[in-house]
Amino acid sequence: MKIKTNGERLWDSLMEMAKIGPGERGGSRRLALTDADIAGRNLFREWAADAGCTFRLDTMGNLFARREGKNPGAPPVVSGSHLDTQPSGGRFDGILGVLGALEVIRSLNDQGVETDSPVEIVVWTNEEGARFPPAMMGSGVFAGIFDQSEIYTHQDPEGLTVEGELRRTEQLGDTPCETFPIKAYYELHIEQGPVLEAENTSIGVVTGGQGSTWTHVTLQGQGSHAGTTPMNFRKDPMMGAARIITELREIVLKQPGAVGTVGRLETTPASINSIPGQVFFTVDTRHPNEETLAQINLDLKNLVNSVCTEEGLENEFDLIWEAPTLNFHKECISKVRNAAESLAYSHLDIVSGAGHDACQVNRVAPTGMIFIPCENGLSHDEAENTTPEQVAAGADVLLHVVLASACN
């Protein structure tokens, strides 16, 4: 019989942690490096110490809790996520990854399992980026993507710096924040989307992350009086924008797995009886394959140009940000799939639509992720929810991939 985690204990720990920095509607508010965030970390430290762990704190405040293995010199298997939340955050986003890894160690202790490699839990600093930009900060410095001395100067809206807050909260450790040999890194997370729930599936085997691009589109027409300007005299950027947005969806739907979103649109002037002279809107496009994503954005650019020609408009088309696609480590993906299979949990391969600390760590260590369903796909909201059964299934899979990587 396969050993399992204690799902009830994990759920209780999640609920206990959610009380730290409580939200107004059942969620949590633990912005990175605030007193609430530190209180959450301290609760975790207490639990991990009770589980026999030792600690290392690095110069970005990333916290490692270690359970020794038979070969203390061997690279550890690392698993974790983050304890900081969005301003009106949920009880699971990040927290499940940390407390799931804690539950793995507690279960190893319960069963008296000694692994060959050490097992470490990591709490990454400031994954959300909601207080200090950018998101995935601690794991990004660790993976060499961000420069620590530059990141130290970043400020929150009140002008407090990352370095200042690391010092004030005594999270600026003495271990340099830099990559060390890691046998494998696994992160358990809620899906933050609706697919697993809709497919009635317990486990998402995350194969990689979508590439994404953000574009600013500005259409320039001729503002004028809504009453006195006949339709055939108009250069109306709102009509151009409506055509482009309608057609954008057709472009996206032609590519399975693609998504496209217009999140902001502004008219200038914004007056009920004026034809706007200018319309600005944003486009977020994502796809797991880089070439397909490039094709979507090329199609969009051509669409904008052709609609503008037909409507007598000028346009600016500015790519303001892009994140490359990423593929997790083949062996890690296989281990996650095999664990779900052997535990008889329903599973399907899935691509992450959001960024995670695992996406950063993937640059420097063999990495895999495990998703579990969340209610209505809702996340970054206090109503974020899942079930004790679902978190237990996720933790069981995590336990078995950690065992598979740490015992040989």
Next chain:
Amino acid sequence: MKIKTNGERLWDSLMEMAKIGPGERGGSRRLALTDADIAGRNLFREWAADAGCTFRLDTMGNLFARREGKNPGAPPVVSGSHLDTQPSGGRFDGILGVLGALEVIRSLNDQGVETDSPVEIVVWTNEEGARFPPAMMGSGVFAGIFDQSEIYTHQDPEGLTVEGELRRTEQLGDTPCETFPIKAYYELHIEQGPVLEAENTSIGVVTGGQGSTWTHVTLQGQGSHAGTTPMNFRKDPMMGAARIITELREIVLKQPGAVGTVGRLETTPASINSIPGQVFFTVDTRHPNEETLAQINLDLKNLVNSVCTEEGLENEFDLIWEAPTLNFHKECISKVRNAAESLAYSHLDIVSGAGHDACQVNRVAPTGMIFIPCENGLSHDEAENTTPEQVAAGADVLLHVVLASACN
């Protein structure tokens, strides 16, 4: 030979008036009942007194300058418009109607013409509504559309009332603001649209005003993460809005003479990487025929409902304002057309897309309007422009309709 006005004198007066409350880019800023507005009125009073006029000021500050006729007891022929401007207003909108009427009296004086009926110039108070809502205030009270005691309480953004400002500026006269017998009312105005210029035509024979309706449309969907929500799981109100706006234009184009405008659109939340939960937009529709306008709005409502059903959205559809269609007086329209014809000015029948004091006066007196072209159809902007030849043509037509109505 037909007598004519002195176009050069009229142009000089327009340019002189534009210096009062100068704008920043060549236009004017004379918000109703400000010191600049009063300075403009005083300049007009000076000129009208020099032309031999006597004055009446009513309790709404509407100013009447009278040139006596052979029959002093006969109802006067009245012509005018307004001297107040938009915050960044042009040199012609309203001012042309007042100074054009002054030029008519100056020309009658030059030619020694004695009319049967008296001729009066009127300066209506607060046509723009830019400082105190609503627009067309003075003419609206005069025509019995607004209640004076209620209008007196209206405040500007600083809390100053209409009554207080009428008193402070000594524009609260002793003649009751109410309808009196008027033989005919004519108003000369720039078109504020592009049609006459595009048709290379000197005179617009205004047959009436469009009906217009303002609608607020709110689409409610499901806000969620732009990365983790597959296209087929979305209830995206931005996509619904884009479809509706694109189709709205098709509905409008099916009805010749109709116009439809989406001037404002707002997404909530307005975030580049969030599918909005809600989209709000405004719709302004206009048509000269009331039944056609009703049909357009019914088609729009049906469109909103059918798109929402297909997209899984809820909607609110609120008609927030409507102005009925109006027809000017048949004989006044004919007189304008005949005058243009006999003076050999090119002309075409046109419907006013905007509201004017004449639209209010039309309720209580035989009314007609004369349009002249303006550059690029631009108005409510300091760049508003026309030419000395065009204002002269408009004033000539005004002179001849005043003569046609005042001499018999």
